[in-house]
Amino acid sequence: MSTTAKHTVPFGQKVAFGLGMLANQMFPAVLGIFMVVLVQNLGFPGWMWGVIYFFPRIFDSFTDPIMGFISDNTKSKWGRRRQYVMAGAIIMGVAFVAMWQLYKTDPATGELVSLNYNFTYFMIWSFVFYLGLTIFSVPYVAMGYEMSDDFHERTNIMATAQWIGQWAWVIAPWFWVIMYDNGPDGWFPDAETATRTLALWVGIILMFVAMMPAIFIKSESTLEKDYSPMTLKNIGGSFNEIILGFKEALKIKPFRKLCISTFFIFNAFNTVATFTFFIIVYHLFNGDADAANAGFWPTLFGSLGAISTTFIVIPIVAWLSRKIGKKQAFILSQGISIIGYVMLWFLLVPGKPYLFIFALPFFSFGIGSLFTLMMSMTSDVIDLDELNTGKRREGIFGAIYWWMVKFGFAIAGGLSGVILSIVGFQEGIPGTDQPEAITGLRIFFSGLPIAGTLIAMWVMRDYDVTEEKALEVRAAIDRKKMAKGSSSAYMPGKLLALKEGLLLNGVVGLDFAGKSTGEIRALFTEKLNSHLHGLCFSPYVEGQAAGDILSKEQIRRRMEIIMPHTEWIRSFSCTEGNELIPRIAHEKGLKTMVGAWISADKARNEAEINALVRLAKEGLVDIAAVGNEVLLRNELSEQEIIGYIERVKAQLPEGIPVGYVDAYYQFLERPELVNACDILPINCYPFWEGADSSHALLFLQQMYTLAAEAGRGKKVIVAETGWPSAGQSVEAAQPSAENAMKYFINAQDWAKANGIEMFYFSSFDESWKVVHEGEVGTRWGLWDKHEQPKFASQNVKTN
Known part of the structure; x- marks a missing residue:
């Protein structure tokens, strides 16, 4: 079925939403690149790496549902989302700049800065950054869910946003080249200086990019909506409603499947993604960063993977979604990604680093297809929830979905540090001197994403929100709204008067008062x-x-x-x-x-x-x-x-x-x-x-x-x-x-x-x-769906 003009979102709004996705992905992409400096240059041990990854993200995952509740219930002439997207963009930008102002030696005294000081400083600003990310991302994602009610247009919106957002992963890896091409003839004297300076530019530029959805995607006023007032007392007392929203949302089987599948694919990938630099440098180049051309090959791995996603995966997945349905497109895409993970085991060959390039288009189908399809499918599930409950809750569903992502991301970050410790990897020691550690990293690098992907494919095998069902649900919602408006608005002078007058004078028909x-x-x-x-x-x-x-x-x-x-x-x-x-x-x-x-x-x-x-x-x-x-x-x-x-x-x-x-x-x-x-x-x-x-x-x-x-x-x-x-x-x-x-x-x-x-x-x-x-x-029958009397006593007549 084609998307009608009625449901088509202006391309400019799609681009504005896509720029928000660029900021939403660029901040964590650059963060992941810069994190290498903590281990490689500032000397953070594996346990500090794990703690820094884990606790701020746990904080982020638990603030998401609260932000979802606040956003869903905001009464404002700007709507429910825009003001929070703007505020979150500012907080993220400022915090990102501040968190990377780390020094190995005090520039004023020349003395070494203690490892504990840098750890504590970075941890505090990480919490501020992730608070800003929550304030931005939860209403931003909900904004995307609201942009269209058309089955295929939702995929078009998310495909456009993912295409723009993927440039984050094309651009971010090149920071490795800038950071490690240092010295007298390099970009910067050392990686720490590079990180501090780049963070300033990245934070300010992305802050303005993140504001674009708030500026260009208009929202209807919610001043007349029947929402709970946003007082501190009500927000504090909203936890029961948040918990209830969690329970109601997770009762919806298709939504559970989306959350579980995303959890396993995304977080299995992120657990091992940070190993890319170490595997390329220590396996392919035996730990010689100079031989690795100052981070050129790790950069090429990330950049070409992102380019594959941008120009190959997303267009193919959007096409597959229209041709064979979202679920089948998901299953097929993830199957292709497994081929890519297997190929990486065989094509990461010392002395021949170029071979891994052949695996990247296959490998990229995993993460590249995930959010294009999953965010579109979540919109379909939100319709199902609205039909069943009468409530439109993009914020809470977006918060729950991204809570699963972020909670898993926190686990993935902590698990990365655990794996580094388990395999016994040590920075600065040639790969040939720690072969068991490098082999262990490679096993996890290919094996863990394959396992996560297989689990997700099994979970999604019977996902049943097809295009036909989604269109039926959307049409039913429209009919309910139309019917409600018809009967109540058609006769304001007759039935409405009846309500206000005669109906107040007493009971008509048999008086059941006192009857058991x-x-x-x-x-x-x-x-x-x-x-x-x-x-x-x-x-x-x-x-x-x-x-x-x-x-x-x-x-x-x-x-x-x-x-x-x-x-x-x-x-x-x-x-x-x-x-x-x-x-x-x-x-x-x-x-x-x-x-x-x-x-x-x-x-x-x-x-x-x-x-x-x-x-x-x-x-x-x-x-x-x-x-x-x-x-x-x-x-x-x-x-x-x-x-x-x-x-x-x-x-x-x-x-x-x-x-x-x-x-x-x-x-x-x-x-x-x-x-x-x-x-x-x-x-x-x-x-x-x-x-x-x-x-x-x-x-x-x-x-x-x-x-x-x-x-x-x-x-x-x-x-x-x-x-x-x-x-x-x-x-x-x-x-x-x-x-x-x-x-x-x-x-x-x-x-x-x-x-x-x-x-x-x-x-x-x-x-x-x-x-x-x-x-x-x-529930309108006199008999139930099993053909049994619903109300009658045992004296009901039978044939």
Whole structure:
């Protein structure tokens, strides 16, 4: 499916986001290069290296979720993200400059600076730097998740950002050349001076580059949003919500898979990435840095790997994602990277350093594809969370994802120091004098990333957020927003007045005050056993979804369950096995309201209408319904629907009334549609209007009255009404088993007392609707998904 112009993000904004990625990657890339100076020139032992890597990153990983909560709940005219991106950029830049002002000898006195002083100084500024990184990166990543709701455009955004960001890894390795080409004819007198000076330039330039997303990516004001106030008290009390957000996010299986896979690939790679300099210098050149051309070959390794990622990997991965899907692109890319790691074992040959260049394009598929795909896939998962919870939480998901990355990065840094100690590597000793240590480093260098990649591929083997599912979820979110806006905004002078006036005067229907749950259940069972007018038939069993082919056996089994309780059955489609529903219903002596599913798919519409006409001519249709909520879904125009109605009426035998089903308010200002229908089948859901259960019947009465007035004497049928037993609330409407029973009892009493024909929604719970309406969409049945009564007592009738 192509990306429409509606969903296309301006290229300038993609570039601005990409410049943020450049800063986000350049700071740690240069940091990794400069870290060599701590061991090679300032004499930090392996344990100090490990501690410096570990604790600031642990701090960073634990501040991320807090920053995610703050960013998600910020009320500001600048939105939720931009101001933090700007502040974080400034803190990062200043701290980066300061942290590298290290001296081996005091420039004022000429005395040696103690190792402990340099260690403590660097550690303190590291904490400040990583605080700035958190303030910048968490809202920055969330900003990227918000830029588009299109499946493929998200990959395009991340591919553009990763392409720009990859230049960090092209540029950063060349600092090795500058740092170690020193002396009278070099760039600087020594590596420490080079590091101090380069840090100044890098920190200031990247600070301004990191500001670009805050300057050029605009955000909507959140001043009117219902967020928690950002007071110190609320932030301090937010830990429970943060922990809850963690638990909720990690309950989502696809998101867990993304986090776990990233953890193993990224952090296995980073554990051994710092060994590149030591392996090239000590294995290929026996520890002679001069022979290694002052860091030229380590620089070439990093730079060519990054160039491969930039010009080969990212374009190929973006193309693969569109052609075979994100999961398969991920599996294939990681498989190619394993080939590269194996090749590095054989192509790191002393005296022939150029051979490793042949492995770099393969090797680069591992990290090069990781974030291009994973950040795009995380956006898809955030949609799934929004559908299920009604909340849009890019900040907390971004924080959790990057927490996994950074926590693992901290472990990787500490583990690097441990490995150096385990293998017994010693700086300054030729490689031939410590062959076991060099072999050990090489085993870890190839073996650990291979192991991490294999684990990640196994974890992702059954990742199930496909393009089709992602598009369904996005469409469902849009429909929910549209539906919510339609019913509440359509009649501000009528139903809104009803809420504010009549509903406050008392309970309508049976007063359940003082009745126990057992008494309510008994009343419910009595109504269920007293022959309802009609039930909406739910044919799909667990594991099926709309579009699957229904079997005669499953329809017959479910029909036999509900047959003792209803006189009519309503179906929604005439194809894919649904045509069996009216046939089996008539065999059982039930009458049928048979629906043809009408949508924007014109070819399917033809098949549906032809099938409806055939069923009617066979005497299996008592009422014909041409379409259901097509106007609500905004799929066809009123005139197109009228055209379908007229076609069906012209072909049906006499005596079969024809109507179109939609939300009651769709008929109020559509006289042509009303005239085209023989009857008006209306859908009435007080729940979706946000009605309290004790006032829901008054909503239903008013909906019916308004439709009857619009019908000008035509029969009005309640084609759908019901109440869910679980899921998310809508304003005052609370889903629960007790409220579902209360509404059922009152609705049935009202319909029978007034001679109103009503089809209750629905017969069985439908798990497949979770992707369209969240959990609440799956819990409208009188029987559960296992075909067991949900509310009725043991006295429920059976066939």
